[in-house]
Structure formats: C-alpha cells, structure tokens
Amino acid sequence: MKILRFTFLSKKQIIFVFLYLLISGCSKQKKIEQPVAYNHAIHVSEAGLDCIDCHTGVEKKMYASLPSIKRCKSCHSIMQGESAAEALVVEAVNNNVEIPWKPIYELEDYVFFSHRRHVKSGKISCAVCHGEVEKLVKPPSKQLVPISMKGCLKCHDNKSISNDCLTCHV
Amino acid sequence: MAKWGMVIDLNKCTGCGSCVNSCRMENNVPNVGDKAAQAGRTMDWMQIITEYHGNYPNIRIVHIPRPCFQCNNPPCTKVCPVHATFLNEDGLVGQIYQRCIGCRFCMAACPYSAKSFNYSKPDFPEAYEKTLNPDVTRRMNGVVEKCSFCHHRLAIAKDVARFEERDLEEEDYQPACSESCPTNAITFGDLDNPEHRVTHLMHSNRAFRLEEELGTEPKVYYLKKEDK
Numbered sequence: 001m002k003i004l005r006f007t008f009l010s011k012k013q014i015i016f017v018f019l020y021l022l023i024s025g026c027s028k029q030k031k032i033e034q035p036v037a038y039n040h041a042i043h044v045s046e047a048g049l050d051c052i053d054c055h056t057g058v059e060k061k062m063y064a065s066l067p068s069i070k071r072c073k074s075c076h077s078i079m080q081g082e083s084a085a086e087a088l089v090v091e092a093v094n095n096n097v098e099i100p101w102k103p104i105y106e107l108e109d110y111v112f113f114s115h116r117r118h119v120k121s122g123k124i125s126c127a128v129c130h131g132e133v134e135k136l137v138k139p140p141s142k143q144l145v146p147i148s149m150k151g152c153l154k155c156h157d158n159k160s161i162s163n164d165c166l167t168c169h170v
Numbered sequence: 171m172a173k174w175g176m177v178i179d180l181n182k183c184t185g186c187g188s189c190v191n192s193c194r195m196e197n198n199v200p201n202v203g204d205k206a207a208q209a210g211r212t213m214d215w216m217q218i219i220t221e222y223h224g225n226y227p228n229i230r231i232v233h234i235p236r237p238c239f240q241c242n243n244p245p246c247t248k249v250c251p252v253h254a255t256f257l258n259e260d261g262l263v264g265q266i267y268q269r270c271i272g273c274r275f276c277m278a279a280c281p282y283s284a285k286s287f288n289y290s291k292p293d294f295p296e297a298y299e300k301t302l303n304p305d306v307t308r309r310m311n312g313v314v315e316k317c318s319f320c321h322h323r324l325a326i327a328k329d330v331a332r333f334e335e336r337d338l339e340e341e342d343y344q345p346a347c348s349e350s351c352p353t354n355a356i357t358f359g360d361l362d363n364p365e366h367r368v369t370h371l372m373h374s375n376r377a378f379r380l381e382e383e384l385g386t387e388p389k390v391y392y393l394k395k396e397d398k
Contacts, residue, residue: 108307165269169264169266
C-alpha cells in the first residue's frame, strides 16, 4: 500500500473514514431537529385539525407556509395538556415570539412548483408528496417521501399532464 | 397552443438600453468584468446592435434590439447532443442548464449569436445578491444560456389564470424587455391570436425578420425604420 506511506492515518482509520463517507453519502438529507417536539397525530386526531388549517396558503398561494405563532395562539394561550413541548409553545405565544420551524421540503431554485396548482386544481392530497405525516407522534426529521424528478414525471405521465421541461424548470 | 412572439418597431427604438438592463435584472445575468469582456466573453440575453449609415454629419443610426428569436425551425436544437435545448409546445426554445454539457454546438449553430456561455462561475457583488430574482435560477459555469422570453413569467401567469379560472390574457404574460420599453417599441403577444396587437403589427408592410432566407422562421419581427 504505497498510498498509506504518505498519510498520517493508519489502515483502520482509513477504513473508518471510508465507511463514514459511504454512509453519510447514502443518506441524502441531513436529519433536521425542530425547536419544539410537535405531535402531528394529536392535533389531527384529537383537535380535529386538517393540514391546511396550520399550513395556510397551500390552496391559495404558490408557496406553502409553516405555521405562524398567531395560529398557535388560538388554542395555546393557556396550557391544554401537561407536556414540556406545549409549555414552550405557550411561552412563545405569551411572549409573541415566532417559533423557528425548519422546513424539511425545500426545492432547488431551478424548479418551478406551485402548491395551489397541485392541491386546488390537481386535487392531489398532501400525503402523495409528504407521506402520512398525520400519524407521526414526533416531528419528522427528514422527508417521509423523498422528492425526486422521477416521482414528478411518473405522476405527470399517469395524469397526462405535460412533461415538457419548461413546465417545471426555470 | 399559443405561439409567443415579438414585434420590435425600429422607428420607436431610441437605443436607450432599458430592455438590456431590465433583462439583466430579471434574469440574473451576470456582469463578467473587464478582462472577460475584453476577451469577448460578455453575457447578453438582450443586445442592442447599432448600425451607422452614411457619412458625418449625415449619419443615420438604426438600433436593433436582439433577443433570442425563438425560431420555429431552430438550428440550435438540432445540434444539441443531450436535448438540453428544444422547441416546446408553446413555441419557446427552452434551455435546461442542468442538462447542458457545455459543448457549445448550439452557439455555433445559432446564426444570430443569441447564446452566451458561462466561462466562469457567475460572481455577483455582495450588494447585488439581494436584488437577484428568486424566480430565475442562477446558472453555473460551463453551461450555455440565452433569452427565454421570461418564460418563468409565463409559468406564473398560467398558474394565476388557472387559479382564477380564466383564460390567459395578453397583459398577463409580458417579458421584462417589453414591459420596460419607454417608447413601447417592443410589443409581445401570441402570434396566432388575432386579438393580440402583435398579429396586426406582424402583417404590416414594414415587417421583416432577420436572415429570413436561412429558413429559421424567427418569431421576432422588426418594423423597418423609415426616414421622415
């Protein structure tokens, strides 16, 4: 192993680095931790909320949105339960501070995607692209359904929507 | 399907450069700097070609704005080995940067020199970063780019029209150059739609197209400059 002679690493260390790079390369998206351990399931099943109630703009605008503190305020100005996560929300509501939610789905800038076109005109349910988020007890740390061009093309093909490159690429 | 095209009245064009600058701002076209410009590597989606006729002091100046002509029979798409440039159903010649391999065959094939090549990574000054258009992607180095008739505006206009459940109207989709022209020299619209102003103008007896004999069928018409 002539290459090893010029490095400061031992054989074991090189194998470890190689394996680490291999594994980290395989998982495309980094795990994202949300500031509050949000429970989707409890909001959907017990509070009876729909996705659109908090992620407003999905039906009316091109871009979806993460919930603002005003939305949380309608229920969480006082404690509803006893969880530590809710205490954080109540504190943020009382101080009128936005919770820094982190987006999990972010498209590249060369893709044109309109939410209202897909949700309102196309009548596609949220779960098709985002997975069954309503069953999650913990906030999702990565995309449940990984977004890929292959998936877009397949759906466009099935619904006989134009697959012309300029439809989505700007 | 629509056939988007443009009519440029050379009588009205004063060569002010408003279309050139609005195009740069709208489409995030980088300034290449002095050295690259001297090497002939300027990036222009819209260019003003100035012609001088006659001798001083009796000079007649003609300014010819040159976008991509979005030809109906484009020579550039035929030479692309990777289908990065193509004629789409709306009659626009698309350029997909992620697919482009930078062979520059299309640049050689285009008789109007409407395409530019990114010789280096686009370098935007810090203050400029905030003014970039988020609707248009920034190109990487090693790819060819060209005027797209601001097709991102078409995508948005279609989306709005669909949402409001109505047909696309002439004013819904206008590229940056025609919108910014102070003398209204540039008219844009659907060449197949008799209600659009361009259809009247393209049948004017002053109308001509550049290098028509090549058979490229450009969708940009010019109205000849007449001396008054």
